[in-house]
Amino acid sequence: MRVFEKNSNIFRLLSEAVSEGIVVVNEEQQIVAANMRANDMFGYADEELVGKPLDILIPKTYRKVHKKHVKDFYLKHENRRMAEGRSLYGLRKNGKQFPLEVGLNPFSLYGHTYVLALVIDITERRKIQKNQKIKTAALEAALNGITITDALQADNPIIYANTAFEKITGYPTAEILGKNCRFLQAKDRDQVGVSDIRNALKQGKGCHVQLRNYKKDGTLFWNEVSINPITDETGRITHFVGIQNDITERKMAEQKIGHLARIFDESLNEIYVFDADTLRFVNTNYGAQKNTGYALAECRKMTPLDLKPEFTEAKFRKLMAPLLNGSEGKVDFETVHRRKDGSTYPVEVHMQPSTLDDRRMIVAIILDISDRKNYTQKLEKTVEQRTEQLKKALETEKELNELKTKFLSLVSHEFKTPLSGILTSATLVGKYPKEDQQEKRDKHLKTIIGGVHHLTSILDDFLSMERMEKGKEVYRYSEFSLSKLVNEVIYNANMLLKGGQRINYPQNIDDVTIHQDEKITSLVLTNLLNNAVKYSPEDTEIDLKVDLLADKTVFHIKDQGIGIPKKDQKHIFDRYFRAENVLTTQGTGIGLNIVKAHVENLGGNVSFTSIQHKGSTFTVELPLKKGP
Ligand code: ADP
Numbered sequence: 001m002r003v004f005e006k007n008s009n010i011f012r013l014l015s016e017a018v019s020e021g022i023v024v025v026n027e028e029q030q031i032v033a034a035n036m037r038a039n040d041m042f043g044y045a046d047e048e049l050v051g052k053p054l055d056i057l058i059p060k061t062y063r064k065v066h067k068k069h070v071k072d073f074y075l076k077h078e079n080r081r082m083a084e085g086r087s088l089y090g091l092r093k094n095g096k097q098f099p100l101e102v103g104l105n106p107f108s109l110y111g112h113t114y115v116l117a118l119v120i121d122i123t124e125r126r127k128i129q130k131n132q133k134i135k136t137a138a139l140e141a142a143l144n145g146i147t148i149t150d151a152l153q154a155d156n157p158i159i160y161a162n163t164a165f166e167k168i169t170g171y172p173t174a175e176i177l178g179k180n181c182r183f184l185q186a187k188d189r190d191q192v193g194v195s196d197i198r199n200a201l202k203q204g205k206g207c208h209v210q211l212r213n214y215k216k217d218g219t220l221f222w223n224e225v226s227i228n229p230i231t232d233e234t235g236r237i238t239h240f241v242g243i244q245n246d247i248t249e250r251k252m253a254e255q256k257i258g259h260l261a262r263i264f265d266e267s268l269n270e271i272y273v274f275d276a277d278t279l280r281f282v283n284t285n286y287g288a289q290k291n292t293g294y295a296l297a298e299c300r301k302m303t304p305l306d307l308k309p310e311f312t313e314a315k316f317r318k319l320m321a322p323l324l325n326g327s328e329g330k331v332d333f334e335t336v337h338r339r340k341d342g343s344t345y346p347v348e349v350h351m352q353p354s355t356l357d358d359r360r361m362i363v364a365i366i367l368d369i370s371d372r373k374n375y376t377q378k379l380e381k382t383v384e385q386r387t388e389q390l391k392k393a394l395e396t397e398k399e400l401n402e403l404k405t406k407f408l409s410l411v412s413h414e415f416k417t418p419l420s421g422i423l424t425s426a427t428l429v430g431k432y433p434k435e436d437q438q439e440k441r442d443k444h445l446k447t448i449i450g451g452v453h454h455l456t457s458i459l460d461d462f463l464s465m466e467r468m469e470k471g472k473e474v475y476r477y478s479e480f481s482l483s484k485l486v487n488e489v490i491y492n493a494n495m496l497l498k499g500g501q502r503i504n505y506p507q508n509i510d511d512v513t514i515h516q517d518e519k520i521t522s523l524v525l526t527n528l529l530n531n532a533v534k535y536s537p538e539d540t541e542i543d544l545k546v547d548l549l550a551d552k553t554v555f556h557i558k559d560q561g562i563g564i565p566k567k568d569q570k571h572i573f574d575r576y577f578r579a580e581n582v583l584t585t586q587g588t589g590i591g592l593n594i595v596k597a598h599v600e601n602l603g604g605n606v607s608f609t610s611i612q613h614k615g616s617t618f619t620v621e622l623p624l625k626k627g628p
Helices: 002-006 008-017 036-042 060-076 123-141 163-169 181-185 192-202 248-266 286-292 313-324 370-429 435-469 482-494 518-534 566-571 591-601
Strands: 021-025 031-034 089-091 097-109 112-121 145-150 158-161 207-214 220-231 237-246 270-275 281-284 331-338 344-356 359-368 478-481 502-504 513-516 541-548 552-558 605-611 615-623
Touching (some): 060 097, 248 286, 313 359, 370 435, 435 591, 478 482, 482 518, 513 518, 518 591, 591 605
Antiparallel strands (some): 021 031, 145 237, 331 344, 344 359, 552 615, 605 615
16 A cells, blocks of 8 residues: 555546546455545545455445456456446445446556456446337337438438338348338339428428338338438438338228218218207218208208108107117108209108217118109009000990991891892792783882892992901902993992982993993992982982093082981991981991992092981092002
8 A cells, every 4th residue: 555655646646537436456355546536436535445445345245256256357367347248336335336347457566466447337328228228129119110211321221120110011121221211112103202201301301291102022001101300419410210100001991981971972862961869960962962952051050851841850750760769770761852942852761870979860861753753653644545545445346346246237137128028029929920910020020139239239348348358359450431330330229219219320421431440439339329329218319420530530429318417427437337317227337438448449539418308429539540
């Protein structure tokens, strides 16, 4: 110790100049000197440590181990840092321990060996280390990806990336250190977020963006990135810290919700959401606003009752009740909606329960069924019309059947009378065998011939009708003498004349030939003349007149008969039709029908004028050229 005293000035000068604590011990592990820093560190007054064993500076628990280390140290006799790789503690005078670092430097002086221990209180460093450790652990534990880039190096390379970053991107840290972060965008460089980052970095500002990034395996993920600059004490940006967050799921959910919201909004059907308790509308979509004319703000002050004139609140709540008590998942009904302008339209309503922030809601989807209603109405009308048509057809059919029955009875009747006439006449002829009874015989023979003619004409009509019906009628045109045909027709009709009746011949037809179907022309004239005879009383005249025109021949058959009642005139050409004033006269109702059909088939026309009790005139026009 004295040795040190001798050199105390030098020691003092040196030891006070260094910032570490200095403690010198001799071979007996006694402190022989300590500088001010060491005294302060251990809490002793100047010189207080000198002469004290070193142990007072070592916590009890370490003393034993320390002794062994000292022994080893002396054996090796080398400079070294103590406690490398493990923690070393000092003991202050107040009994408190503190972490320290010691460098041991043995030296010899005047034949004695000393050890100069340079002691550093590392309490602060430990604290910082601990703090840093916590921070690093925190960075590593963070679920967000964290990168630190070096702003002072060219192209701002990554110098740190945490585990979460590896996890999010799939890139191992070793692979990306030294690289710029842009590899995360792969080829998808044209993004708003990217230019936002570029601008922010240029201005030395932080930024917060969402980017389409790509993992190592190429999968896209949405990256929410915050970048913040870190400056040194001079304000220079040294680093950027990037925090990355994989928001793919959120983004997808947002997109999905966005999509659903768009569907809701853009639907042309009306969609309403209203509070199940207050009935106030909470939301209405575009379709609803467009169709009703109420803007959303107006709707929010309204309830479904403002749109549904057919409902009272009680009736509406009763309808909703099953949705609220859970007995029904859906309620559908039809009603009408009233627009803002007062007009109404038919709707089909579908209501479902829903909740919004614990509030009971009803979602109503409304279909405008005007078109459907119109369609149904149209359909109903068509059905009505068809039914009416069918009814008419059925009636016609019924009428036809009745007519047929009537026809059959007429035909039987029609045959029966001439046949019995023929029979009677034939019987009577036998009763006049004498020569001078020729006149009587002729009378009966005339009746027989007339009867046969009559029957033939009925059969002719009948066959002609049947042929026409089957489409078998073939018209044969030829050049023939009109007077010859007219003579024959009148001759036959004369057989049927009643007493005092006369048929007047046309005067202008000698040597006239016409080009027509001879047989049909004969049938037409026979029919009309026979009718004229049949429906005229005795002592009347019947005129047959012919107009010979350039393109047609016109026949007029005029009688002074019973005429046709006005109300029956429109039916006179219908098959089987007979006017009410002829029912006691024989007839079938076929003749005129056949005449009209034939004349029209030949391109001609038949008409009549008639006054009851005065007479009728039938007019037939036949074209001279061939018919159609
Ligand atoms: P019908 O065998 O009954 O004579 P038609 O078809 O020839 O049948 O005539 C139809 C109906 O037209 C007759 O039943 C009759 O009521 C009316 N009719 C036709 N011609 C005359 C006429 N010259 N005078 C009065 N009624 C006529």
